[in-house]
Structures are given as structure tokens and as C-alpha cells.
Amino acid sequence: xxxxxxxPAALSVPEGENLVLNCSFTDSAIxxxxxxxxxxxxxxxxxxxxxxxxxxxxxxxxxxxxxxSSGRSTLYIAASQPGDSATYLCAVQGWEETSGSRLTFGExxxxxVNP
Amino acid sequence: xxGVTQTPKFQVLKTGQSMTxxxxxxxxxxxxxxxxxxxxxxxxxxxxxxxxxITDQGEVPNGYNVSRSTTEDFPLRLLSAAPSQTSVYFCAxxxxxxxxxxxxxxxxxxxxx
Numbered sequence: 716x717x718x719x720x721x722x723p724a725a726l727s728v729p730e731g732e733n734l735v736l737n738c739s740f741t742d743s744a745i746x747x748x749x750x751x752x753x754x755x756x757x758x759x760x761x762x763x764x765x766x767x768x769x770x771x772x773x774x775x776x777x778x779x780x781x782x783x784s785s786g787r788s789t790l791y792i793a794a795s796q797p798g799d800s801a802t803y804l805c806a807v808q809g810w811e812e813t814s815g816s817r818l819t820f821g822e823x824x825x826x827x828v829n830p
Numbered sequence: 831x832x833g834v835t836q837t838p839k840f841q842v843l844k845t846g847q848s849m850t851x852x853x854x855x856x857x858x859x860x861x862x863x864x865x866x867x868x869x870x871x872x873x874x875x876x877x878x879x880x881x882x883x884i885t886d887q888g889e890v891p892n893g894y895n896v897s898r899s900t901t902e903d904f905p906l907r908l909l910s911a912a913p914s915q916t917s918v919y920f921c922a923x924x925x926x927x928x929x930x931x932x933x934x935x936x937x938x939x940x941x942x943x
Binding site: 719746749751756757758759760761766804806808816817818820822823 | 863865870873878880888889920922931932934937939
């Protein structure tokens with residue numbers, strides 16, 4: 716059964732700092748990996764999608780990498796801003812016999828960027 | 831496009847009551863799914879559908895029913911609410927279930943007393 720772990724669980728940084736969020740998964744047989752942002756009391760906003768054949772994706776100040784063989788992904792946020800404060804969730808898309816196609820989520824990293 | 835919409839945003843039920851959580855998408859996505867989010871357990875898949883008329887169980891299906899009569903709508907029914915179903919429920923959709931980006935709705939916060 717796929718398991719996804721995110722480290723650290725919480726992170727507090729000063730504004731302007733570059734930071735890295737980590738995600739690891741136990742089964743490398745994935746279709747893709749998706750990073751989401753969740754603001755308190757809100758839904759999930761998709762940030763980046765990396766297909767299993769890709770190594771990285773970039774969007775603005777965000778860069779996500781994927782090393783499928785080692786079961787790891789990182790989300791790099793450049794020049795962090797207070798508006799980046801949120802919980803960041805990593806999810807891998809795979810297939811399981813008992814539940815078919817599904818996203819398996821980590822529990823998230825709660826990021827606080829202090830002005 | 832409105833994307834994925836969910837109603838209601840908040841709901842309080844008494845144990846044993848039934849209700850339907852609504853989900854709709856206007857992106858012509860074939861794949862739709864329901865997740866629940868609980869502290870310490872992350873998001874877990876309840877049911878999913880790969881197209882109109884086709885549904886299947888996810889990781890935690892007990893106590894929930896779904897149907898998919900149209901491409902746009904995917905309602906989730908709680909048959910007899912229990913306190914263990916207190917959670918935040920999210921509906922998601924994508925072009926297909928395996929390789930495409932998933933889009934999530936804003937969620938329904940359900941409390942069962």
C-alpha cells in the first residue's frame with residue numbers, strides 16, 4: 716500500500732528566504748505526482764503536476780522535482796512571501812487493486828512566512 | 831468556467847439522518863471522486879467514477895453511496911449519519927483518472943452530533 720510522508724510537518728521562515736519542502740513515497744509505480752496548496756478552511760489548489768517520466772516542473776517561483784526511483788519529490792519556493800503561508804500537500808497518483816486509480820496524500824507541511 | 835462546485839459549504843446533522851452532498855463540474859471531465867479529510871489521517875478516497883453510469887469504491891466507502899447519471903454531477907449520499915462521518919468532504923475531477931491534473935472543489939464541512 717502506497718504511503719506518502721512529508722517533512723517537515725511545520726516550517727516557519729522569514730520573508731525572502733528560499734525553502735525546500737520534502738515528500739517521499741514508498742511505491743515507485745506512480746503515474747504522476749501533484750503538489751497542492753491548502754489555505755485554512757479552503758479547498759486544494761493545484762500548484763504543479765509532474766508526470767512519472769518527467770524530472771521537474773516550474774511555475775513562477777515554484778520548482779518541483781521528482782526522483783521516482785528513490786521515491787522522492789521536493790518543492791522549492793524561491794524568495795518566499797507572507798502570501799505563501801499555507802499548508803502544502805504532496806499526492807501521488809497510482810493504481811491499487813482495492814481502490815482503483817487514486818491519489819495518495821501526505822499529511823502536509825504547514826508553512827508560515829513571517830514579514 | 832466555475833470549475834468544481836460543492837454544496838452545501840457547512841452542514842450539521844443528527845445521528846441517523848441522511849443527506850446528499852452535491853458536486854458538479856463544468857469542465858467535461860470524465861473522472862470524478864470524493865475524498866474526506868481528517869486530522870492526522872490526511873485525505874482518503876471514498877468513491878470514484880470514471881464516467882457517467884460507472885462508479886466504484888475507494889479506500890473508505892462504508893456508509894456512503896454515489897451515483898453518476900450525468901458527466902457533470904457526482905452526488906455523495908450519507909445513508910444514516912454517524913459521528914465518525916464528521917469530516918471535511920472534497921470532490922475532485924480530472925480529464926481521466928490516471929495521468930491528468932486533479933481539480934478540487936471548496937469542500938463541505940460536515941458535523942454529525
